[in-house]
Amino acid sequence: MSQNLDSLTDQIRDLAEGRQAPVSLAERALARVQSHAELNAFVAIDEEIVMTQAKAAQLRWQNGAPLSPIDGIPIAVKDNYLTRDYATTACSDAAPLEPAGVDATVVANLRAAGAVIFGKTNMHEWAYGATNTTSNVGVTKNPHNPAHITGGSSGGSGAAVAAGVVAAALGSDTGGSVRIPSAACGIYGFKPSYGRASRHGVLPLSWSLDAPGPMATELQDIVHLMPYFLGADPKDRSTAHAKPFGSLPDVGPLKLINLTGAGLERSAEVDGAVNAALRQSAAQVEQRTLQDIDRYFAAWEAILHCEASAYHQPLLQTRAEGFSPVTRAHLEAGTRLTGVELLTAQKLRGDLIRYLTTDLGDWDALVLPTLPVPAPAHGEDWQEFGNRRVTTQDSMTWFCWLGNLSGLPCVTLPIAKSSKGLPIGMMLMGRPGADEALLAAALRIDHTLKSKG
Amino acid sequence: MSQNLDSLTDQIRDLAEGRQAPVSLAERALARVQSHAELNAFVAIDEEIVMTQAKAAQLRWQNGAPLSPIDGIPIAVKDNYLTRDYATTACSDAAPLEPAGVDATVVANLRAAGAVIFGKTNMHEWAYGATNTTSNVGVTKNPHNPAHITGGSSGGSGAAVAAGVVAAALGSDTGGSVRIPSAACGIYGFKPSYGRASRHGVLPLSWSLDAPGPMATELQDIVHLMPYFLGADPKDRSTAHAKPFGSLPDVGPLKLINLTGAGLERSAEVDGAVNAALRQSAAQVEQRTLQDIDRYFAAWEAILHCEASAYHQPLLQTRAEGFSPVTRAHLEAGTRLTGVELLTAQKLRGDLIRYLTTDLGDWDALVLPTLPVPAPAHGEDWQEFGNRRVTTQDSMTWFCWLGNLSGLPCVTLPIAKSSKGLPIGMMLMGRPGADEALLAAALRIDHTLKSKG
Numbered sequence: 001m002s003q004n005l006d007s008l009t010d011q012i013r014d015l016a017e018g019r020q021a022p023v024s025l026a027e028r029a030l031a032r033v034q035s036h037a038e039l040n041a042f043v044a045i046d047e048e049i050v051m052t053q054a055k056a057a058q059l060r061w062q063n064g065a066p067l068s069p070i071d072g073i074p075i076a077v078k079d080n081y082l083t084r085d086y087a088t089t090a091c092s093d094a095a096p097l098e099p100a101g102v103d104a105t106v107v108a109n110l111r112a113a114g115a116v117i118f119g120k121t122n123m124h125e126w127a128y129g130a131t132n133t134t135s136n137v138g139v140t141k142n143p144h145n146p147a148h149i150t151g152g153s154s155g156g157s158g159a160a161v162a163a164g165v166v167a168a169a170l171g172s173d174t175g176g177s178v179r180i181p182s183a184a185c186g187i188y189g190f191k192p193s194y195g196r197a198s199r200h201g202v203l204p205l206s207w208s209l210d211a212p213g214p215m216a217t218e219l220q221d222i223v224h225l226m227p228y229f230l231g232a233d234p235k236d237r238s239t240a241h242a243k244p245f246g247s248l249p250d251v252g253p254l255k256l257i258n259l260t261g262a263g264l265e266r267s268a269e270v271d272g273a274v275n276a277a278l279r280q281s282a283a284q285v286e287q288r289t290l291q292d293i294d295r296y297f298a299a300w301e302a303i304l305h306c307e308a309s310a311y312h313q314p315l316l317q318t319r320a321e322g323f324s325p326v327t328r329a330h331l332e333a334g335t336r337l338t339g340v341e342l343l344t345a346q347k348l349r350g351d352l353i354r355y356l357t358t359d360l361g362d363w364d365a366l367v368l369p370t371l372p373v374p375a376p377a378h379g380e381d382w383q384e385f386g387n388r389r390v391t392t393q394d395s396m397t398w399f400c401w402l403g404n405l406s407g408l409p410c411v412t413l414p415i416a417k418s419s420k421g422l423p424i425g426m427m428l429m430g431r432p433g434a435d436e437a438l439l440a441a442a443l444r445i446d447h448t449l450k451s452k453g
Numbered sequence: 454m455s456q457n458l459d460s461l462t463d464q465i466r467d468l469a470e471g472r473q474a475p476v477s478l479a480e481r482a483l484a485r486v487q488s489h490a491e492l493n494a495f496v497a498i499d500e501e502i503v504m505t506q507a508k509a510a511q512l513r514w515q516n517g518a519p520l521s522p523i524d525g526i527p528i529a530v531k532d533n534y535l536t537r538d539y540a541t542t543a544c545s546d547a548a549p550l551e552p553a554g555v556d557a558t559v560v561a562n563l564r565a566a567g568a569v570i571f572g573k574t575n576m577h578e579w580a581y582g583a584t585n586t587t588s589n590v591g592v593t594k595n596p597h598n599p600a601h602i603t604g605g606s607s608g609g610s611g612a613a614v615a616a617g618v619v620a621a622a623l624g625s626d627t628g629g630s631v632r633i634p635s636a637a638c639g640i641y642g643f644k645p646s647y648g649r650a651s652r653h654g655v656l657p658l659s660w661s662l663d664a665p666g667p668m669a670t671e672l673q674d675i676v677h678l679m680p681y682f683l684g685a686d687p688k689d690r691s692t693a694h695a696k697p698f699g700s701l702p703d704v705g706p707l708k709l710i711n712l713t714g715a716g717l718e719r720s721a722e723v724d725g726a727v728n729a730a731l732r733q734s735a736a737q738v739e740q741r742t743l744q745d746i747d748r749y750f751a752a753w754e755a756i757l758h759c760e761a762s763a764y765h766q767p768l769l770q771t772r773a774e775g776f777s778p779v780t781r782a783h784l785e786a787g788t789r790l791t792g793v794e795l796l797t798a799q800k801l802r803g804d805l806i807r808y809l810t811t812d813l814g815d816w817d818a819l820v821l822p823t824l825p826v827p828a829p830a831h832g833e834d835w836q837e838f839g840n841r842r843v844t845t846q847d848s849m850t851w852f853c854w855l856g857n858l859s860g861l862p863c864v865t866l867p868i869a870k871s872s873k874g875l876p877i878g879m880m881l882m883g884r885p886g887a888d889e890a891l892l893a894a895a896l897r898i899d900h901t902l903k904s905k906g
Contacts (some may be wrong), residue, residue: 306795340788341792
C-alpha cells in the first residue's frame with residue numbers, strides 16, 4: 001500500500017489533458033482488484049459491465065463530447081446502494097437480493113455524468129455495525145496492515161480507495177459509517193447535512209440518521225463529487241428543502257471549537273495528533289466541554305435501534321435465519337424500547353442541535369478526533385483509552401454518532417500516522433445545511449497541514 | 454336554554470354602534486354564570502378581575518379609542534390555557550397549579566385586543582378524555598338537557614357558549630376536544646391546521662396532535678377570532694412556517710367528499726341529518742370509502758398515549774396520587790407502547806395525509822358527522838349505532854381524531870336537532886394550511902342551510 005495514489009482530481013485533469021483514457025483507467029482498476037484481493041473489498045464486480053461503460057466513455061472523449069469531467073472515472077459503490085447492473089445484498093443472507101435494474105439517486109446522478117459504476121463493496125451486515133467484521137462474505141482488511149480492521153460499515157469502500165483500486169467510492173453513514181473507515185484507512189470522507197442528500201435507493205438503517213456520502217483520495221475529490229449528492233429529490237421527502245451544491249464560500253480567519261468532556265476521551269496518541277494538527281492549522285481554537293454525552297449517546301442508540309427494528313420487522317418475521325446472530329439480537333433488542341424512550345430521545349436530539357448550533361455561539365467548525373484509537377487489530381474485542389474500556393464496536397462510533405444525531409455535516413481528514421503506521425483522522429463538523437462552508441474550512445486546514453507536514 | 458343568544462358578531466356590531474357597552478356585557482355574563490351554575494361550566498371566575506377589564510374597555514370606547522372591534526367582549530378560557538389572572542389546573546389534583554402571571558400566546562393576543570378574559574372553564578382532566586365526566590370539580594351538564602353530557606374535553610367552554618354566558622370561548626383539540634362539545638352543545642367550533650396556531654402556554658396532551666381553537670355562537674364569530682390564533686410564534690416551534698390569518702378566498706362551486714366505511718358508522722338519525730344537510734347544501738357531493746380506519750385509529754391512539762405519557766412522566770413520578778384512576782391508567786398504559794409501534798403509527802400518519810390530500814383527488818371539504826350520536830346521557834357507558842357497541846368515550850372521538858392525525862383544519866356546524874331535542878353537528882375538514890378556504894366553504898354551506906332551514 002501507499003504507492004502514490006492518483007486522486008479523482010488527478011484523473012479529471014489527466015482525462016481533460018488527454019494523458020489518460022477511460023479504458024486504461026478501468027483496466028488498471030480491475031487489475032488492482034486482483035492484486036488486492038486479500039482485502040476482500042468487493043462483493044460483486046463484472047469485468048464486462050465495467051469495460052462496456054469505460055469503452056462508451058472513451059468514445060465520448062474521442063468525439064470531444066464527454067458527459068462531464070468525471071466521464072469514464074471508475075467509482076465503487078457500497079452494497080447497500082441499488083445499482084442497475086448488480087444485485088444489492090447489504091452483505092446479509094437475509095436481504096431479499098434486490099434485483100438489478102434500478103439505480104439509487106446518487107448512482108443515477110453519477111451514471112448520467114458518465115462515471116463508471118465499478119462494482120459493489122463489502123460492508124458491515126445491513127450497515128448495522130462499525131467494524132466490517134460481520135458480513136456474509138467475510139471481513140475486510142485494512143490496506144495499511146491487513147491484520148487490522150477497516151472499520152465500517154463502509155469498510156469495502158474505504159479499503160478500495162486506500163488501496164488505490166478506485167480514487168473514490170460511495171458510502172453511507174448512520175453513526176459514522178463513511179467517516180470511520182475513511183479515518184481507519186487514511187482517506188477523506190464526507191457526511192452531508194441531514195436532508196441535503198437523497199437516500200432514495202440506499203437500503204435504510206435508520207431513516208432519521210442515515211446519510212449517503214463520498215470517500216476519496218483527496219479532499220478536492222469530494223468537492224468534485226458533491227454535486228451528485230446534494231439537492232432535492234422527490235423520491236426522498238427528507239430532501240424537500242435541499243439546495244443543490246453551491247460554490248465554496250470565501251473563508252476568513254477560522255474559529256474552531258475543540259470538543260472535550262466525559263465520554264469524549266481518546267488515546268494519548270490520537271489526542272497528540274489532533275492537538276498538533278490544530279496548532280499547525282493557524283486557526284483560532286477554543287476548547288469547550290460538552291456535557292451529558294452519555295444521555296445523548298443513549299438517545300442516538302434509541303433512535304437507531306427503534307428505526308432499524310421498525311424497518312426490518314417484515315424481514316425479521318420472514319427471513320430471521322438470514323441475519324447473523326449479532327445483527328438479529330440488535331434488531332430484537334430494538335423492539336423492546338418503549339415509545340416514551342423514543343420520544344425522550346427525539347427531544348434530546350433537539351436539545352443537542354440547539355446546544356451545538358446556538359448555545360456554543362459562533363464557530364466555523366467543531367473538532368473531534370474521528371476515532372479515539374487507530375484501527376484495531378482483527379480479533380480485538382476491547383479498546384482501552386482515557387481510563388475507559390470500551391468494546392471495539394463502541395470505540396468506532398465513539399465520536400461520529402454526534403454528527404448523525406445532530407444532522408450536522410461532517411468531514412474526516414487524515415492528519416497523521418500512529419507509531420504502528422496506522423492512519424489517524426480528525427473530524428470537522430459544520431453548521432446544518434452549510435456543507436459548502438465546512439468543505440471550504442476543511443480545504444484551508446488540509447492545505448495548511450500538508451504545506452507544513 | 455335557547456333564548457336567542459347574541460353572537461360575538463352581534464356584540465361587535467352593538468359595541469361599534471354604541472348600543473352596547475363593555476360593563477353591561479360583563480355584568481350580564483356574570484349574572485348568567487350564576488343563573489346557569491348547575492351546568493358547572495366554570496372552575497374559576499373573579500368578578501373584580503372581570504369588571505376591572507370591562508371598565509378599562511368601556512373607557513377606551515368612551516374615548517373613541519378601542520383597541521380592536523372585540524375590545525370589552527367577554528371570552529371564556531379552558532382551564533389548560535395559562536392566564537395572567539388565574540391559576541391553571543387542567544381540572545386535575547395532579548396539576549402543579551401553574552401560578553397566575555403568564556398568558557398563553559392566544560390569550561395574550563386576545564388581551565392585547567381588549568377582550569375581557571372572563572374566567573376558566575371546566576374540562577376533562579388534563580384533556581385526556583372526551584366526555585367531561587372526569588374532572589376534579591365534577592361533571593359539566595349540557596345546556597340543552599342537563600341530564601346529558603357536554604362531551605369534552607372543552608366541555609365547560611361548550612356549555613358556557615351554548616348557555617349564552619359568553620358568545621365565544623377557547624378550547625383545545627387533540628382528538629376532537631373543541632369539536633365534540635361544540636357539536637354536543639349545538640355551537641360552532643374550529644380546529645386550525647396543525648402548525649398554524651400557537652400552543653405556547655396551553656398545557657400539552659400530545660404535542661404532535663394538539664391544536665387550540667375557538668368555540669362560538671356563530672360561524673362568523675370564528676372568522677373574527679382567527680387572527681388571534683394563527684401565525685408564527687417563536688415560543689412554539691411547530692408554528693415556524695405559519696402564516697397569519699388571511700382574507701377568505703372567493704368560493705366557486707363546492708366539491709365535497711362524504712366519507713364512509715367500516716369504522717365510520719353513525720346512528721340513523723345522525724346519518725339522516727347529515728345527508729339532508731348535504732342535499733340542501735347545493736354542493737357537488739361525492740361519496741368515498743375510507744379504508745383501514747382501524748389501523749389509522751390505532752396510530753392516533755399510539756401517538757396520543759406515547760406523547761401524553763412522555764409529557765407526564767415527571768408528574769407521574771412525583772404526584773401520581775393526584776391523577777384520577779382512569780387518567781393514571783391511561784398514562785401508565787402509554788408507557789408500555791414500544792418505539793416500533795410509535796414509529797409504525799408515525800408512518801401511518803404520513804399514509805393518511807397522502808391519502809386524504811392526494812389520492813382522494815380534488816375536493817373543497819371532506820364531510821363527516823362530528824359525532825355518531827347526539828350527546829349521551831350521564832351514566833351511559835356504551836353507545837350503540839350502525840351494528841357497533843362502542844364506549845361513550847370512543848363514540849365521542851369516533852370521527853374527530855382523523856383531523857388530528859392528519860393535521861387538517863376542521864370545523865363543526867350545528868345542522869339539526871335530534872328527536873330528543875339534542876343538537877347534531879356536521880364536520881368539514883379542509884386542506885392542510887388552508888384554514889381560510891375551509892371557513893369560506895363552511896360559511897357558504899352554513900348560510901345555505903340557514904336560508905332553507
